[in-house]
Amino acid sequence: xxxxxxxxxxxxxxxxxxxxxxxxxxxxxxxxxxxxxxxxxxxxxxxxxxxxxxxxxxxxxxxxxxxxxxxxxxxxxxxxxxxxxxxxxxxxxxxxxxxxxxxxxxxxxxxxxxxxxxxxxxxxxxxxxxxxxxxxxxxxxxxxxxxxxxxxxxxxxxxxxxxxxxxxxxxxxxxxxxxxxxxxxxxxxxxxxxxxxxxxxxxxxxxxxxxxxxxxxxxxxxxxxxxxxxxxxxxxxxxxxxxxxxxxxxxxxxxxxxxxxxxxxxxxxxxxxxxxxxxxxxxxxxxxxxxx
Numbered sequence: 001x002x003x004x005x006x007x008x009x010x011x012x013x014x015x016x017x018x019x020x021x022x023x024x025x026x027x028x029x030x031x032x033x034x035x036x037x038x039x040x041x042x043x044x045x046x047x048x049x050x051x052x053x054x055x056x057x058x059x060x061x062x063x064x065x066x067x068x069x070x071x072x073x074x075x076x077x078x079x080x081x082x083x084x085x086x087x088x089x090x091x092x093x094x095x096x097x098x099x100x101x102x103x104x105x106x107x108x109x110x111x112x113x114x115x116x117x118x119x120x121x122x123x124x125x126x127x128x129x130x131x132x133x134x135x136x137x138x139x140x141x142x143x144x145x146x147x148x149x150x151x152x153x154x155x156x157x158x159x160x161x162x163x164x165x166x167x168x169x170x171x172x173x174x175x176x177x178x179x180x181x182x183x184x185x186x187x188x189x190x191x192x193x194x195x196x197x198x199x200x201x202x203x204x205x206x207x208x209x210x211x212x213x214x215x216x217x218x219x220x221x222x223x224x225x226x227x228x229x230x231x232x233x234x235x236x237x238x239x240x241x242x243x244x245x246x247x248x249x250x251x252x253x254x255x256x257x258x259x260x261x262x263x264x265x266x267x268x269x270x271x272x273x274x275x276x277x278x279x280x281x282x283x284x285x286x287x288x289x290x291x292x
Contacts, residue, residue: 014102014207017081018244018272022052026081027099027211027246027274030056031148032064033085034156036279039068047078055083055101057274060117061152062105085211086201090194092233093216098197099246099272103206110204113192120190125153131183132158137167155179163282170282195240202241209244209272210237213260214251214289223256223292231263238267248273253290 018026029035030042037045039056046054054072056065065083072080084100103110132139143161144150159174168174179185192200201208216233217226234245247260248271264271278284 244270
C-alpha cells in the first residue's frame, strides 16, 4: 500500500508530505516545460530509484503534473504531490521562482492566470526569435517544434536550438553570451509579482515555497555581500505569506543549506528539497553559487 492517501488537497496533509523523512524529490521538470522526459518516464524513473514522494513542478504550467499524478495513482508505493513552479518579480529579487504544492488544478483563478501567462510568453517569444535572427542566427518555427514538440517555449528552448545548430558549445553558453546582447537582454520577461503568485497559490488551495534562494546571487557577488540581500528577500516573502523555503537544492552547499534550514525553523516555515532535475544532457553547473 501507499504510505499516504492519494487525495490530499488539505494543506496540513500537504505540509506533512513536504516535510516527510522518506526519500523525496519535490522539484522535477518534464518536457511540458524545459525538461527532457515525459511525466510517465519521470514517475517510473524516480520510482525505480526508490523515491516515495515526488512532485513535478513545471514552469508556469500544470499539464505535466496532471499527467504524472494520474499515472502515479496506479503505482502503490509512490505518492505524487501536485506541483508547479511560477516565475515572479519582486523589488528585492530578480526572477523570483515560487513553487506551489497541492493546488486544486480545477481552480478558475489558477486556470485564468495560466492562460494569461501563456499568452504573454508567446508575445515575448516572438520578440526573442526576431532579435536572435537579427543578430545573424537562423532560428525557425520548425526548429522550435523539434524541441519537445513545442510544448513549452522560452529562453531555454532558444538556447537548445542555438546549441543544436552549432552556434554554442553547450546550451548554457547562450545565456552567457548571445542572450546578453542589448537587443535581447532588453526583452524583459513579464510575470506576476511575487505577492500575486503566493496569493494565487493560496486561493487555489496550495502551499507556496520559495525556490532555490541561492540563485538570487548576482554574478561576481561574494557570499558576504549576498547574505543581507538574501535575508531581506526571505523577510519580504514571509510578509507575503510564503509557507516554506526550498532549503535543499543543488545551488546551495552544505553550509548554505544549514543557514536556510535554521531560518525556516526560526520562523516556522516548511523546509523542502528537490533536485530541480531537467535533463541528463549538459546538466547545469551550480558551483558558482557555492563559492564563499
